[in-house]
Amino acid sequence: xAFVASFKNPLEVECVSLQCLTALEVLMRLTMKARxxxxxxxAGQYRGASKKEKSKILDQFIATTGYxxxxxxxxxxxxxxxxxxxxxxxxxxxxxxxxRRRRARRYDEKVQTALVRLWRIMDYICGKRLQPLLPELLxxxxxxxxxxxxxxxxxxxxxxxxxxxxxxxxxERRKYELRGRAxxxxxxxxxxxxxxxxxxxxxxxxxxxxxIDLVAHDGGLAAGDYCQTLDLTDIATTLDRDAGGP
Numbered sequence: 001x002a003f004v005a006s007f008k009n010p011l012e013v014e015c016v017s018l019q020c021l022t023a024l025e026v027l028m029r030l031t032m033k034a035r036x037x038x039x040x041x042x043a044g045q046y047r048g049a050s051k052k053e054k055s056k057i058l059d060q061f062i063a064t065t066g067y068x069x070x071x072x073x074x075x076x077x078x079x080x081x082x083x084x085x086x087x088x089x090x091x092x093x094x095x096x097x098x099x100r101r102r103r104a105r106r107y108d109e110k111v112q113t114a115l116v117r118l119w120r121i122m123d124y125i126c127g128k129r130l131q132p133l134l135p136e137l138l139x140x141x142x143x144x145x146x147x148x149x150x151x152x153x154x155x156x157x158x159x160x161x162x163x164x165x166x167x168x169x170x171x172e173r174r175k176y177e178l179r180g181r182a183x184x185x186x187x188x189x190x191x192x193x194x195x196x197x198x199x200x201x202x203x204x205x206x207x208x209x210x211x212i213d214l215v216a217h218d219g220g221l222a223a224g225d226y227c228q229t230l231d232l233t234d235i236a237t238t239l240d241r242d243a244g245g246p
Contacts (some may be wrong), residue, residue, distance in 0.1 A: 035065050043079035111156050112168045114149045118157075119169055121147070124176065127165030134158060176219075204235045211235060 038061070046057045062072045118137065122130055134157055141147035149157070202209060211233050218226040230243045 035067075038064055039075050039079050043076050046076040107156055107160065107164060107168060110150065110153045111160070114147075114153055114157060115160075115165060115168055116172050117147065119172070124173075127162040127169065131160065131162040131165055134160075207234055207236045207239075209235055 042061050046054055049057055058072060062069060119130060213231045215229040215231050232241045
């Protein structure tokens, strides 16, 4: 903030200094929230006042908030609105807080439970594939007493969208996510303690040097009985041989 007075007139310098200090005190005293409250309280009075009264209200508003006259007039005229002053500048004048309405849940737990059961019957297919099959699937399952539900639940299942199916099945689908591809963890300490002797120096550029891995076909759930495959791969030729086992 620069002084416009000259050094030849000390009284003028002192007067301008006091005005600047007063403005600084006002700016430091009022927070942004306090200015918004003042703008909200003054805007209604300003809009309903006469031309002379508007000038007095505007002067008092400027002295309280420290705004420029142009911005103060803009605030009082358009309080609570979003306006665009030119093609590049958008001025937001205190948006009014809006409470988001919570929509009533359309598909309840009964629909979700029935949907999970149908999803398992159809071998865990995605919502885009399951949704077109429901009108044909429900009568067949009901005919053979494989599935039954309330009339209201059945009507909801027939009009549900693929996106809603995926959203309702999301918590259940997480239970079947693969937690990891490896069933064992490498132990570097044990590997260093066991001496390894080979018939020749290791050379990955020559055929005959292979890696052997045990692959478990458990679908990500290492419980119960499942098949395992002993996989042998030649590094140089990428030749692969599998041997299955229980």
